Amino acid sequence: METHPKDSNRTYSIRQLSKEFDVTARALRFYEDKGLISPQRKGQTRLYSPRDRARLQLILRGKRLGFSLVEIHEILDLYTPKDHGAAQMRATLHKYRGQIETLKRQREDIDAAIKDMVEGCVWLEGQINELESETSN
DNA sequence: GTTCTCACA
DNA sequence: TGTGAGAA
Numbered sequence: 001m002e003t004h005p006k007d008s009n010r011t012y013s014i015r016q017l018s019k020e021f022d023v024t025a026r027a028l029r030f031y032e033d034k035g036l037i038s039p040q041r042k043g044q045t046r047l048y049s050p051r052d053r054a055r056l057q058l059i060l061r062g063k064r065l066g067f068s069l070v071e072i073h074e075i076l077d078l079y080t081p082k083d084h085g086a087a088q089m090r091a092t093l094h095k096y097r098g099q100i101e102t103l104k105r106q107r108e109d110i111d112a113a114i115k116d117m118v119e120g121c122v123w124l125e126g127q128i129n130e131l132e133s134e135t136s137n
Numbered sequence: 138g139t140t141c142t143c144a145c146a
Numbered sequence: 147t148g149t150g151a152g153a154a
Binding site: 024026027030034063068069 | 147148149150
């Protein structure tokens with residue numbers, strides 16, 4: 001019960017976090033290797049703080065939104081308590097706006113690809129029917 | 138259980 | 147952007 005006097009002193013094992021966020025422990029080490037998280041160590045083993053956990057949450061959200069780990073890294077590192085994160089928020093806003101446009105363009109490309117293939121299906125079916133009716137004569 | 142490194146897609 | 151294997 002009193003194992004964690006303060007929430008801020010809580011720690012998580014790599015397994016706890018990976019389970020909670022449904023990512024592999026391998027992935028967490030990978031993020032660390034890329035500099036996105038820096039858990040404390042007890043000897044060799046990683047101890048994740050609530051702040052590390054919050055960072056992970058932001059990393060995973062960034063991924064869902066389609067940002068690369070490098071982009072996420074850049075945004076994450078912009079946080080500074082000095083401005084209450086204002087600089088980070090500005091950067092995030094800018095990133096979001098850009099990503100919205102990127103995704104819209106991708107959607108157009110996908111829609112075009114689907115349209116092409118739907119038409120292709122119609123044409124192919126016609127060709128196949130033609131070939132089969134010739135063969136049966 | 139966790140660590141690291143190497144190879145691999 | 148990760149995974150698998152193997153050794154420690």
